[in-house]
Amino acid sequence: MELSTKKGNIKRKFSKKLSKGNISRLFIAYLYFYSNNAYTTKWDVYLDGILFFCFGENGLCHVLRMELFSTCSFKKKHIDYPVNFNIMELTAQSIRTKPPKGGVRMKIIDVKNLTKTYKKNRGIVNLTFSVEEGEIFGFIGPNGAGKSTTIRTLLNFLYPTSGSATIFGKDIVKQSKEIRQNVGYLPSEVHFYDDMKVIDLLKYSAGFYKKFNQKRMKELAERLDLDLHKKIEDLSFGNRKKVGIVQALLHEPKLLILDEPTGGLDPLMQNTFFEILTEEREKGTTIIFSSHILSEVQKMCDRVAIIKEGELVKVETIENLTKNNLKNITITFEQTNAIDFDLEGIVKKEINGSEMMLLYSGDIKTLLNQLNTMPVQDLLIEEPSLEEVFIHYYEK
Amino acid sequence: MIFKRELKRNLKSLIIWSVVLSGLILLTLSIYPQFAEQQNEMNKLLESYPEPIKKVFGMNELNLGELMGFYGVEIYMMTTLLGSIYSAILASNILAKEENEKTIEFLLSKPVGRSRIVTEKLLSVFVNILILNGVSTITSIIGFQFADDPDVPTDTFTLLAVATILLHLTFGAIAFMLSSMLKKTRSIMSVSLGIVLAAYFMNVMAGISEDLEVLKYFSPFKYVDAAQIINDNKLEPLYMFIMAAVIFISVITSYMVYRKKDIAV
Numbered sequence: 247m248e249l250s251t252k253k254g255n256i257k258r259k260f261s262k263k264l265s266k267g268n269i270s271r272l273f274i275a276y277l278y279f280y281s282n283n284a285y286t287t288k289w290d291v292y293l294d295g296i297l298f299f300c301f302g303e304n305g306l307c308h309v310l311r312m313e314l315f316s317t318c319s320f321k322k323k324h325i326d327y328p329v330n331f332n333i334m335e336l337t338a339q340s341i342r343t344k345p346p347k348g349g350v351r352m353k354i355i356d357v358k359n360l361t362k363t364y365k366k367n368r369g370i371v372n373l374t375f376s377v378e379e380g381e382i383f384g385f386i387g388p389n390g391a392g393k394s395t396t397i398r399t400l401l402n403f404l405y406p407t408s409g410s411a412t413i414f415g416k417d418i419v420k421q422s423k424e425i426r427q428n429v430g431y432l433p434s435e436v437h438f439y440d441d442m443k444v445i446d447l448l449k450y451s452a453g454f455y456k457k458f459n460q461k462r463m464k465e466l467a468e469r470l471d472l473d474l475h476k477k478i479e480d481l482s483f484g485n486r487k488k489v490g491i492v493q494a495l496l497h498e499p500k501l502l503i504l505d506e507p508t509g510g511l512d513p514l515m516q517n518t519f520f521e522i523l524t525e526e527r528e529k530g531t532t533i534i535f536s537s538h539i540l541s542e543v544q545k546m547c548d549r550v551a552i553i554k555e556g557e558l559v560k561v562e563t564i565e566n567l568t569k570n571n572l573k574n575i576t577i578t579f580e581q582t583n584a585i586d587f588d589l590e591g592i593v594k595k596e597i598n599g600s601e602m603m604l605l606y607s608g609d610i611k612t613l614l615n616q617l618n619t620m621p622v623q624d625l626l627i628e629e630p631s632l633e634e635v636f637i638h639y640y641e642k
Numbered sequence: 643m644i645f646k647r648e649l650k651r652n653l654k655s656l657i658i659w660s661v662v663l664s665g666l667i668l669l670t671l672s673i674y675p676q677f678a679e680q681q682n683e684m685n686k687l688l689e690s691y692p693e694p695i696k697k698v699f700g701m702n703e704l705n706l707g708e709l710m711g712f713y714g715v716e717i718y719m720m721t722t723l724l725g726s727i728y729s730a731i732l733a734s735n736i737l738a739k740e741e742n743e744k745t746i747e748f749l750l751s752k753p754v755g756r757s758r759i760v761t762e763k764l765l766s767v768f769v770n771i772l773i774l775n776g777v778s779t780i781t782s783i784i785g786f787q788f789a790d791d792p793d794v795p796t797d798t799f800t801l802l803a804v805a806t807i808l809l810h811l812t813f814g815a816i817a818f819m820l821s822s823m824l825k826k827t828r829s830i831m832s833v834s835l836g837i838v839l840a841a842y843f844m845n846v847m848a849g850i851s852e853d854l855e856v857l858k859y860f861s862p863f864k865y866v867d868a869a870q871i872i873n874d875n876k877l878e879p880l881y882m883f884i885m886a887a888v889i890f891i892s893v894i895t896s897y898m899v900y901r902k903k904d905i906a907v
Contacts, residue, residue, distance in 0.1 A: 364904055395906075403750050404904045423755050431751035437744035437907075441651065453643045454752035493748070 352379045354501055354532040355400070359409035362399045370395050370556045372409065377534060382527055384547035384564075385536035392556040393536040394434060397505050401431060413501065427455065430494035434505040434536075436486045440479035444489055447478060448496060455497040466492045469518055484510040491519060495526070502526060502533045508542055520546060541629055572635055575604040577617065578624040585620055589613060605634060644749075644759060648766035652732060656770055659728045663721065663774070664781040670716050671785030674709065678789065681707040698849035700869035709786060710794050714802070714868035717785075721778050721806050722866060723842055729771050729810040730834040733817035735827055736763045737900065742827045744907040756901045760822065764893065767818055771810045779803050798875055805866035805877055812862050812885045813838050815892035822896040822903075862888075 355377040363369040370392040377383040385393045398404045400411060402422035411418045413425045438447050444467075452458035467474050470488040478486065487510045494502060502523075508516050523533060523546065537543050543550055544564055552559040572593070579585060584602040591608020600623075606613060610627075617625065677684055688701055696702040699719065704711035737760070740746035749759065782799075786792040817834035824830050841861045848858035858864035865881035 364906075398906060401751060403747070404906060405902065423753050426751060427753040429751070431747075433747045433751075435744065435907075436748075438748060439651075439745055440743075450643070450647060451748070451752065454754055 353377070353415075354379050354381075355383075355411065355413050355534070356415075357400075357409075357411040360396070360399060360406055360411050361408045362395055362404055363407050364404070368392065368556045369407070370399070370553075373553075373558050375551050375558060375561050377532060379532055380527065380530050381549065382523070382533045382535060382547045384543040384550035385534065385553060386538065386540065386543050386550050387553035388538055391553045393538075393553055394505055395556075396553070397431075397503055397534070397536060401426065401429070401503065428500040430497065430499035430502045432487075432490045432494040432502075432504045432507050434509065436490035438478045438486065438489060440477070442478050443474070444472065444476055444478065444481070445474040447489065448474070448493055451493040452496055457497055459496065459498070462498070463492065463496055466495060466522070469522065470515065484512065484515065487511055488515070491522075495522070500531060502531055504533065504535045506537055507535065508537070508539070540635060567635070572605065572607045572630045573610070574628040574630040574634065575606050575613070576624075576626040576628070577602045577604070577622055578626075580621040580623045587616060587620075589616055605630060644754070644762035645766050648736065648763055649769065652736075652766065652770055655732070656773060659724075660774055660777040663724055663778050666720055666724075667717055667778060667781045668785050670720070671713075671782070672788050674712050674785075674789055677712065678707055678709075694850040698846050700867065703869035703873060709789050709791065710798060710872055713782065713786075713794070713799075714872050717782060718802060718806075718868040721775075721782075722809055722863060723838075725771070725774060725778070725806060725810045726813045726838045726842075727835065728774060729767070729814035730817045730838045731831060732770055733767045733814040734821050734830040734834045736767055736818065737821040737896075738825055738827045738830050741825045741905060741907060746905055747907055750905060757897060760897050760900050764818060764896070767814050768811065771814055772807065775803065775807045775810065778806075795875075798872055801871050801875070801877055802866075802868065805871060808882065808885050808889075809862050809866045812888050813841075815889040815896075819892040819896045819899075822900040 353376045355375075357373050357375050360373040361369070361371050363371075368390070373396060385396065387393055395404065399406055400413065400418055402418055405419065414428065416425050418425065442450070445463075448463055449458070452463075463474075466472075467488075470491060472485060472488045472492065476485075478489070481489065487507075491507070494504070508519065511519060527533060533546075535543065535546060544567075547564055549561060549563050550567060551561045577584070579600045579602070582600050584597045584600055586597065586602075589606075589608060589612060591606055591612070592604055593607055594603075594605035596603040684706065688696070688706065691701065693702070699715050701715055704714045706712050706715055740749055750756075786794060813834070816837060817830070820830045820834055821827075842863050844857040845861040845863035847854045848856075848861065848864060862885060865878070865885060871877060
C-alpha cells in the first residue's frame, strides 16, 4: 500500500503487519491534529496524515499503517504525540455528523413555488423546499434537469418568473446583494480572468467582502496544493476548480453553494475537498451541493432534492434514498447463452447473449453464493445510474 | 474595485492606441513646415482636386497653409475617426466580455449590485476616452512646435478638443449600450464599428452630393465638422444637444437593461 504525499515531510511512519486472515475490511482515515498543548500552540502546529486500519476478528482495531505529514515545520523536536486526535473516517456514516445540538434550526433557504422559464432552457417549475441551518443539502438530477437554473435564480443571476424565495430570511431579488455577502459560490464551470495571477484574483475577490484573511488563503491553497503565483491561463481545469474553491471559502460564508464541485478534481483532491467541507459544516456552515453523481451525494449530504425536467420529484433523506442498496450487476458467462436464475431482490433483468444485466437490491452474498456454482467468466458490480435509482425508487 | 481592474485590464490597449495616434499626429505635423513653405504650389495642387473631395475634408473652407487649417484637415480627421473606433471597441467589450468569457458568474456571486458593475465599467470607458484625448491633445501641442509660428487660437483649439471628446463619448455610449444588451462580443464589436464607419461614410456622402446632404444629420462626424468650428469659432448647440441626448439615453438604457437582464452563461 503506497501513498503519495507530494508535499510535506513525513514525520512519522508507523506500520504493522497483520496476517491475512485477520483482515475483515479495510478502512482509511484522515487524521487531524490540532494541538492544544501549551508547547505547541505557540507555534500553531497543524498536522495531518493518513491512517489505514482494519478491524480484526476479535473486534479490535488494527492499525496497518499510519503516515503523518506536517504542513508546517516544527521548531522543537521533543513534542509528544498524540496531542489531540480527531479521526475522521471518509465513509458515508462518519461524515454525516449529527445536526447541531438543541433549539429549533433556522431555515437558511426557503423556496416557495419558484418558477423560472426562459427562452432556450426548460427552466424550473414550481419548486418548493427549504434548507435548514447547518445542513448539507444535495441537489441531484441528470444534466439539464434544472439544478444550475435553481442555483442561479437563488443568486439572482436570473429573475424568477413567479414564486419567491428567501435566503437568511432575505428576499432573493430585492436583497440579493446583502445575501451574497454571506454566500460562497462555486460554479460548475469555473471561469476566471485569464490575465490575472491566482493571488491577484483571490485578492480581487476578497475586496468585495469586508474581510480578507491572508492566513486562510494560504492555508487553503496549501491544502489544495494550489500555486498562488501562477497565471490563471496557465492552470489546468482541476487547478482552476481549486481557485474556485478557495474564492468560495475565503470570506468564511454562512452558506456555501456548490454546483457540481468535484468535477475535474482527482480523487485525492476530492477527499481533501470533502474534508474541508466537513470542517465547514462543523463550524455550522450550511452547504448546498448539486451533483449528478449519486455516490458523491451519498457521502456528503443529509437530505437531497431530486430534480427532474425542471420539477422537484421529492426531497428525501439520504438514508431513505439508499436504503435499498441498489447495484447494477453485469455477469458474463463462459458459455454463449446466459443461464437464467431468479433471486429475491432482482429488480430488473436483461439477458443479451452471454451477458446478463441485473438491477439488484438484495444481499450481495446471496448472489455470490448463487454464482459460485455457475460458469461465470466475469462479474461487474457498479453503482446504478441516477435514473435507475429514481425509477426503482419511485416505482415502489 | 471593478473600475481599477478595468483600467488595468485596458491599459495595454490604451497605451498602444495612444502611441499609434501620437505617432501619426507627430508625423503629420512634422511635414507642416515644408507644407507651409511651398504653400503656393501646394494650393495649386489642391485646387486640382475634385470639388467633392475638397468639401469632404473641408479643404474648400480651410486654409491648409495655416496651422489651424492644416490641423483641421489632416489631424482632426485622424483623432475623430481613430478615437471613435477606439471608443467603440473598448465599450463593446467591457460588459459583454464578462458574459462571453463566463467570468460574470464570478463577479455576480460577489456582494456587488448590477448598477455598480455598470457604473464602474462605464466610468472606466469614459476615463480611458479622456486619457486618449488628453494624450492626443498634448501631442498635437507638441507637434505644433514644428511650425515657425506655433501659436494657434486657444479657444478654437479647445472647442475642437471638446467636440472630439463628445464625439468619442457618443460612440462609446452607443457601444456600451449594445454591450449591456448582447452577449457575443464579436458581434457587438462588428455592430459598433459598423455604426462608426457608417456614420463616417454618411458624412463623406453628404459632402460629395448635394442630394445626399440630408445624411449629415445622421452623422455625428458632421456635428463636429472642423471647418464649421474653426470658421464660426463655436460649437453648434443643436448638434451638441443631440450628442448629449444620445449619450444620456444610451447610458440610461444600459442601466435599465443590465439591471433586469437574466444572466446565464
